[in-house]
Amino acid sequence: MLRYFLRRLLLLIPVLLGVSVVIFSIVHLAPGDPAEVMLGPSATQEDIANLREQLGLNRPLYVQYGAFLGNALRGDLGRSMRSNAPVVEEIMDRFPATLTLAVLGMAFAIGIGLPLGLLAALKQNTWIDALCSFVALAGFSIPNFWIALMLMLLFSIYIPILPSSGIDSWKNLVMPTIVLGVQTMAVIARMTRSSMLEVIRQDYVRTARAKGISDRLVLTRHILSNVMIPVVTIAGLYFGHSLGGVVVTETVFSIPGLGRLIVDAIRSHDYPVVQGGVLFFALCVGVVNLLVDMLYAALDPRIKAQYRAAR
Amino acid sequence: MNSAGRSYSTLAACGVAGEKRRSPWWEVWRRLRRNRAALVGMGVIIMLVMVAILAPVLTPYDPNKTDMKARLQRPSLSHPLGTDNFGRDMFSRVLYGSRISLYVGFVAVGIGAIFGGVLGAVGGYYGGRLDNFIMRCMDVLLAIPQIILAIAIVGALGTSLVNLMIAVGISQLPRYARVVRASALTVRGQEFVEAARAVGARDVRIIVENILPNCMAPIIVQSTLGVAQAILSAAALSFLGLGIQPPTPEWGSMLSAGRQFLRQAPYLSFFPGLAISIVVLALNIFGDGLRDSLDPKLRQ
Numbered sequence: 001m002l003r004y005f006l007r008r009l010l011l012l013i014p015v016l017l018g019v020s021v022v023i024f025s026i027v028h029l030a031p032g033d034p035a036e037v038m039l040g041p042s043a044t045q046e047d048i049a050n051l052r053e054q055l056g057l058n059r060p061l062y063v064q065y066g067a068f069l070g071n072a073l074r075g076d077l078g079r080s081m082r083s084n085a086p087v088v089e090e091i092m093d094r095f096p097a098t099l100t101l102a103v104l105g106m107a108f109a110i111g112i113g114l115p116l117g118l119l120a121a122l123k124q125n126t127w128i129d130a131l132c133s134f135v136a137l138a139g140f141s142i143p144n145f146w147i148a149l150m151l152m153l154l155f156s157i158y159i160p161i162l163p164s165s166g167i168d169s170w171k172n173l174v175m176p177t178i179v180l181g182v183q184t185m186a187v188i189a190r191m192t193r194s195s196m197l198e199v200i201r202q203d204y205v206r207t208a209r210a211k212g213i214s215d216r217l218v219l220t221r222h223i224l225s226n227v228m229i230p231v232v233t234i235a236g237l238y239f240g241h242s243l244g245g246v247v248v249t250e251t252v253f254s255i256p257g258l259g260r261l262i263v264d265a266i267r268s269h270d271y272p273v274v275q276g277g278v279l280f281f282a283l284c285v286g287v288v289n290l291l292v293d294m295l296y297a298a299l300d301p302r303i304k305a306q307y308r309a310a311r
Numbered sequence: 312m313n314s315a316g317r318s319y320s321t322l323a324a325c326g327v328a329g330e331k332r333r334s335p336w337w338e339v340w341r342r343l344r345r346n347r348a349a350l351v352g353m354g355v356i357i358m359l360v361m362v363a364i365l366a367p368v369l370t371p372y373d374p375n376k377t378d379m380k381a382r383l384q385r386p387s388l389s390h391p392l393g394t395d396n397f398g399r400d401m402f403s404r405v406l407y408g409s410r411i412s413l414y415v416g417f418v419a420v421g422i423g424a425i426f427g428g429v430l431g432a433v434g435g436y437y438g439g440r441l442d443n444f445i446m447r448c449m450d451v452l453l454a455i456p457q458i459i460l461a462i463a464i465v466g467a468l469g470t471s472l473v474n475l476m477i478a479v480g481i482s483q484l485p486r487y488a489r490v491v492r493a494s495a496l497t498v499r500g501q502e503f504v505e506a507a508r509a510v511g512a513r514d515v516r517i518i519v520e521n522i523l524p525n526c527m528a529p530i531i532v533q534s535t536l537g538v539a540q541a542i543l544s545a546a547a548l549s550f551l552g553l554g555i556q557p558p559t560p561e562w563g564s565m566l567s568a569g570r571q572f573l574r575q576a577p578y579l580s581f582f583p584g585l586a587i588s589i590v591v592l593a594l595n596i597f598g599d600g601l602r603d604s605l606d607p608k609l610r611q
Contacts, residue, residue: 018451023463030467137599141592143543145550145563146584149570153577244456248547252570262459263551266466278463282454 005294012286019282020072020275024065027271033057037269038081068275077276082268087276090261095280097167098246098257104173105180106239113185114231117192124197132189139186144245148179148252165254172253180249184235184242191234192227199226229300236292240285342604349600355593363409370403374560383576393578395568397558404560405582411561412590415476416542420534422480423541427487428530432522434488435495436514446492449485457482461544465553475554479544483537490533494526528605535598539591546587562587 035051036043052058056067071078077087113136120132155175156164163172199205200223208222209215246259254260258277265273343349362369371389378398386393392401430449434442452460464478498504499522507517548554549563557564562583569579 014447015451015454018448019454022451022455026463026467031469137595138588138592141539141543141595142588143546143550143563143584143591145547146566146580146587149566149573149580149584153573153580157574157577241456244458247458247462248551251551263462263553266462266553269466274463274466278455278459281456281459285454285456 078272104177108181109184113188116189121196136189346600352597372400374403374407407560415545416538419479419541423483427484431488431491435492539594
C-alpha cells in the first residue's frame, strides 16, 4: 500500500512539470509586454527597458523557464508584481479560506447528494425518484453564480439572516458552501442512484435477504458498502474539478481565497501570481485524486488484496 | 469513458439485426422518440435556435438602444422583463443573448471536438509512444480545473469573443481526445480497417474514412453535453468580467451588471440566469436521452 502510494506520488511529478510548462507558455507567449502593462501607459521607453532587464524578460524563453522551474523546486514562485510579496506567501495566506470552503462544499455535496440518490433508487419510477433526479439534473445545469445571486437575494435582502460577504462567522459560509457544493451534490446524487440500482439487483443482496437479515442491515452492510465504491471515485475526481468553482464563489461572496487571488492577478496582469496560483491548484487536484485512490483501495477489499499480492 | 466502445458495437449490432436493414441512426431515433424528457429537451433546443435566428424579428426594441428616461423599470406590458440601468429593454437583450451563448457553445465545442478528436484518433490508431505522449499531455490539461485553465488562457490572450471560444474550447479538448481514443482503440482492430490497410489506403485516409465515422456516437453525446458545459463556462467567464464585454447582450455579463442592482431591480439578475439554466438543462436532458438511445444497455 505504501509502495503504491509513493509510486503514485512520483507520478504526480511529471504532471506538475507539464502543468508548469503549459502555464508558463500561456503566460509568456501571450501578446503584450508584462513590463509595459505593469508600468501603465505613462511609462517611458527607458523605464520599460529597465524593468524588462530587472524581470529577466530579455533572456530567451527557455532560460526564463529554467530559472522559474529551478526557483519553484526550491519553493520560490517569485514575487507578486502588485504587492511585491512572495507568491508562496500570498498563496499560503489565501489557502485556509479556500480549503475550508472546499471541505464544507464537499460535506454539503455528500450530505445531500448521497441521501438524494439513495432515495431516488429506493423509490425508483415513483414521483419521488422523478423529483430527486430532477433536483440533481437542475443542480448540474444551473450556473453556480446565478444560484449565488438568488441565495443572496433571498437570504441577505428579502429575509436578511445571512451576510452576503466576508468570512467573519459561520453564517458567512452557509451560502458559499451551498454554491460550491451544489454541482458535486448533483453528480453524487446521479452516481449514487445508478450505482444503487445496479447493486440492489445483485445476487449477494438477494442471498443476504434470503438469509433473513433485516432490511436495515442489508442496506448498511451489503448494499451501501458496494454503492460507495463508484461514488467515491466519481465524487473524488469531480471534487478536484469542482475546486475551480471557488473562483466564482469567492468572487461573488468577497472571500479572500485562492480563486479570487487568481482572478485578481489575471485582471491586473500579475503573471507570477497567475503562474504560481495555477500550479498550486494543479498540485491540490493531484493530491486530492491521490487521496481518493487511497480511499478507493481502502473501501474495496478486492483492490486491497491486489496490493497485498503484488507485494 | 468505457461506454464509448459499447456504443459503437450497439450501433453496428442495430444495423445487422434490423430485418429491413434500416440505418443504425434510424434505430437510435426510434429509441429516442420513446424518451419523453429527451424530446422535450430537444424541442426546447430547437426553439432556442429559432429564437436566436429570428431575434431581430421577435424583439420589440434594439437590444443596445439606451433610453435614460426608462431606467430600471419593472417588468410591464411594454417591457416584459423590465429595463436595465441604461433603459435598455431586457426582453430584447435576453433574446439576443441566446445568439451569443449558442454561438460560443457550438464553436467552442467545435474547436474542442475537432482538435481533441483528431488527437484522440491519432493516438488510438497509432498507439505506442505517440499515444502515450498525447494522453500524458491530456492528463496535464486535465490536472488544471477547466474554468481556471480557461481563465488563464483568456487572461493571456485578452478578452474577446474569439478568445473566449478558444479558451473554452481548449479547456474541453481532453475529454474529446479521451472519448475518441477509446473508440479508436476498439475500431482499429476490426476487419474493415485491416481491409483498408490491405488495399493500400494511407493512414490519414483510414483515420478520416474509417476510424472517425465509427467514433461518431460517443462524440455526438459528448458534444451535446459539452455545449451545455461550454455555455456555462463562457457565461461564468463573462460574469467574472473575463469574457464578452458589455454592451454586447450576453447572459453572463448581463448577470454581472445586474448584480449591482440586486436590491432595486432583482429581475436584472433573475432572467438572464433563468435563460442560461433553461438552455443548459435542455441540453443536458437531451444529451442524457441521446446516450441512453445510443447505448440501451446502460439504461436502468
